[in-house]
Amino acid sequence: MIGWRGYLQVGVGSGLGALSRALVGQAAILALGSAFIWATLAVNVLGSWLIAVVASRAAYRPHGISARWYPLVAVGFCGGFTTFSMFGLEVIYLLSTEQTLYAIVYVFSSVVLWLAAAWLGQLSGRPTKP
Amino acid sequence: MDVNALWWVAIAAGGGMGGMARLFVSELCATLLGKNFPWGTLVVNILGSCAVGMLAVRLHWPLSNTPLAVLLITGVLGGFTTVSSFSLQTLALRDEGHAGWALLNGVLTLVLGVAAAGIGWFMAGGGR
DSSP, X not given: XXXXXXXXXXXXXXXHHHHHHHHHHHHHHHHHSXXXXXXXXXXXXXXXXXXXXXXHHHHHOTTSHHHHTHIIIIIIIIHHHSOHHHHHHHHHXXXXXXXXXXXXXXXXXXXXXXXXXXXXXXXXXXXSOO | OOOOHHHHHHXXXXXXXXXXXXXXXXXXXXXXXXXXXXXXXXXXXXXXXXXXXXXHHHTTTTTOOOHHHIIIIIIIIHHHSOSHHHHXXXXXXXXXXXXXXXXXXXXXXXXXXXXXXXXHHHHTTTTO
């Protein structure tokens, strides 16, 4: 069971994660004219990569920085940075505007990229010399 | 879109509250349903998607970016739901030799999560 310190770490991390996600959204608006889909895909792929790096490092060094700050960085920041609800909403929006093919492509490419990013993160979080 | 200080405060505060609520639901699910399957992540993503579907209609997303819409949709529900834990836990299931469970987690998350967003959206009067 996680105590109040864990909740505090997760709360602060998640707040910073949400703020960073909004910054990515603003950057996408500046660069592409809209935050739709690309910003969500970017945060979800980056967040999946980062959580796997931190989890992998924490697993190899149970008393290292990654392990101690796991609630802040992984559960908090990565959790707040990524968003499933916006992904779901975007899929519904595409379906409701009869862009069914885009919706299907978005769903399948998203899940493949999320998992590929996490897999790469797992690899890069491993120590290079055993 | 009008972006000001209140907007950022709403996102950070909402994201923090959403993240803590996610932790609470995850712990509760782990206690009630066990730790062999990431029930907590599945449950937050279904609940959060349903809520966001409803709020999107009520708050006129994506046309409006009022502080309330930003607080609840970008902040609270964005922080409550998560893709990073889903990805990590799905890979972990596969690494532990439960490829079938990993596949089930992927299918359940995508199908139920997107369906929940659609159900919330329809219940709030979307598409009418």
